Amino acid sequence: MKRLRFALVLTLAFVLSACQALPMSGPVTQFERDIPDSESLVLKGFGPVDGSAPAVIVRDFLRASAAGWSDDFQVARTYLTEEATKTWRPEAQVQIYSDDQTPNLSADDGTVNVSAEVDGVVTPDGKYDVQSKPARVQLDYELVQDENEQWRINDLPDGVLISRSSFHAVYTLASVYFLAPDMNALVPDPRWYPGRRLASYLMQALIEGPSPEIAPAVVSAIPAGAQLPLQQVEITGGRAEVQVEGETLTTRAQQSAFKWQVTSTLMQVPSVSEVSIRNNEISLDDVPVPSGPTWAMDTTVGISEEGLVLDDGAGPALLTPIAEMGDDPRDPTIGPVDSSPLAFISGDHLVGVHQSMAPRTLYSHKNLSRPSIDRLGWIWSTVGDQIVVANLYTDEPVELASPWTSGDALTRIAISPDGARALLVRGGENGSVWVTAVKRSTDGTPIGLDVPTRIEVGAGKLIDASWAGNTSALTLLQGSEQRQVTIATFASMPETLRAPNDANRISGGATPQAILLDSGDGTVYQRSGA
Incomplete structure (x- = not known):
């Protein structure tokens, strides 16, 4: 059994805000929850057994189809009639049920009904649709007897029904990387694809473009009309060979951005150690790729009796004396890169500061939310139903309207480290x-927000609420107990x-393994274990 823990770290007597876990030591109190380990599975299908009844044929077909990614569903198709073999599309969707559930089968002559509670669906483009609560699906299979009086499936729904452990045995989570509009950062678009031929799936996803949820926040350097001549990426000795036909990229900037996207995406494949790219027979092997942002998500900031304190791992250093911070300074925060400014709320003022500058009031209004x-x-901050975005180096803040025109008030906004996504908190x-x-x-420059999608966080x-990396939303809730x-x-x-019952603030680092909880009295909890 795995144990998930929060370690109690006794810190200096100031309130901390961080993008990543605190590199501190001290007495530890553990808060644990047991979760089951996932067993390693090797999935292998077997063909139909002569004389099997319709319900047995369907049961064994479900097992064979769950293993179908290892043999292109050849064994699973032996359960089908010739007509059904031609029309069945296993890639249409993957419906996932919990390991503690077993599909129910009921037979009536040549019809078998399969009932299961599905809590996740993966679409052909690799997007994972999490159900807010398990939905019971009913799947009907029509069987006929062949010339040997053996039952075979003649009509069936497209897709595959699979247990969660089987799904994780054959599917891999990876990101398809697109570019931020300023071309200086990569933005992940997470997808689930079969581990077999993963590089080909990822490259095809790059060509097809970003998913609708992230498309308004990104651009792509993939050539217009791009296609893979053989519809796949060849991997030999750890080297992925990518041949892309389409528009010829002529400038170094275009080639570099294209190579950055492709290389970063394909290097997630376990069997790939290098990537070679050709655009219409033009080799990009000698084209350099951008270095990207210099992340500094282990830096912490806090307010002590002396003032605004910054700790970049070398120990706390006073950045701004308390006398220069105004009335009731609170809610300190820092950005995710090494050149990031800092911000805090002072009375009714949003204040920004950089290590090389004195504090500057950027916006004034009552009830400003904690900055991001x-x-x-x-x-970023919020005031009622308005979003305020300010910069130390511009004269006027940007004011963005709330995505909603009615309903609960907007009370907090948190921006992902790459700047592509926003978490919005509504209501009390x-x-x-x-x-x-x-x-x-x-x-x-921020110019607006797209249509928001609600995140199910439980009762x-x-x-x-905050971020861990660019694709994980963290929420701190008070449950019934x-x-x-x-x-x-x-x-x-x-x-x-x-979580500890005195925790009242949450922040995260580059991954969900780096979670920080703050009680507000100098006690900080840090997640430990996996």
């Missing part, structure tokens, strides 16, 4: 959490951890 800073240095104790794409101009009083953290990764089932 993106990789480009834009500082019974509030809701939403995610949306951030629209920007080519220089990175309870909503206390706080225990506070809890919900990790909602956009391509997976939510994960819930027990």
